[in-house]
Amino acid sequence: MGRPLPLAAIAPNPLVVNVSARHCHLTPAAVEVLFGKGHQLQVHKPLYQAGHFAAKEAVTLIGPRSRVISNLRILGPCREFNQVELAYTDAVALGFEIPLRLSGNIQDTPGCMLMGPSGFFEMKQGAIRAARHVHMHPVDAEFYGVKNGDEMKLRIGGSCGIVLDKMLCRVDKSFKLEVHIDTDEGNACNLQPETPCELIK
């Protein structure tokens, strides 16, 4: 038709946008305290990023005012630090304030108590709202003209569409193109599988 193709049609990889419900990442030591000596996480469902999975195991989160969130899913594999990722709506329900942080950057963040079938594990810190981000393979980064650490925007269409600013680009050869937003962001725009999404600079 003589018109340029939309960017998505010529992109090297399809844009996948996934909503991360609240979850946690745990060390092997925390898993043993919560689920018993020698316990290893079982795969419930593989995630889009290779090697990552939602575990069969979940814990109960006890907030600073003794309010509780049950069935907080553990994501595997285990990491070298413990981190709980909540939406702000979750934090309000629990009655505490959590900062917006990049995953892994948990110094001076609030802690919480986790409860599993074998015991309690006290996290001294690590409760955060994870900053929105996009995983990119270097091929994707090159296509969109960005580098690791840059920020993009995500335009989400539909009857209550939004544009999310400050979408951090995380570029690695092991990554597949995927945006991670939380339930507040996903519910603000009622993101559904068929909702049109576009990454813009």
Added chain:
Amino acid sequence: MGRPLPLAAIAPNPLVVNVSARHCHLTPAAVEVLFGKGHQLQVHKPLYQAGHFAAKEAVTLIGPRSRVISNLRILGPCREFNQVELAYTDAVALGFEIPLRLSGNIQDTPGCMLMGPSGFFEMKQGAIRAARHVHMHPVDAEFYGVKNGDEMKLRIGGSCGIVLDKMLCRVDKSFKLEVHIDTDEGNACNLQPETPCELIK
């Protein structure tokens, strides 16, 4: 400095953006069933729009799967129809799907049960997510160059800023300039009193 002033500096009225937590509007008949014959809503806190208020009274909402939300605030004064306004996160927690509707447009929407100190009231319909909107006095509408029923965007700044599309303009001589968004939208961008906001066409 020779640069044009930002729009907000020359606007006839300050832009107020308020987050509406889940709440309900009730008829006088529903209030009597829930709180007793002849009961009238008491003012807990006046709202920004003249004559509107958060009532002292709250009800318990019972969803279709017997899940419950306590302390659902009633907003007054009473209306000619019953309506429950929830965020999608609330609806997910209750376990049902609610449509995005303009306030008052509740035909063929799901119902729910309300419980008060004097009894139960079954709403046959009226559970919605209220579409984001901006109340405007005609002076504001003229300034922004819009008319009743038009849509604008709201840009919200800060460390997790967003742009909300499809912000419906509701123009009336009784209105003061005020945007209403829900808790999903407010929490998606961590809206705080000092967060910069801008209405754009």
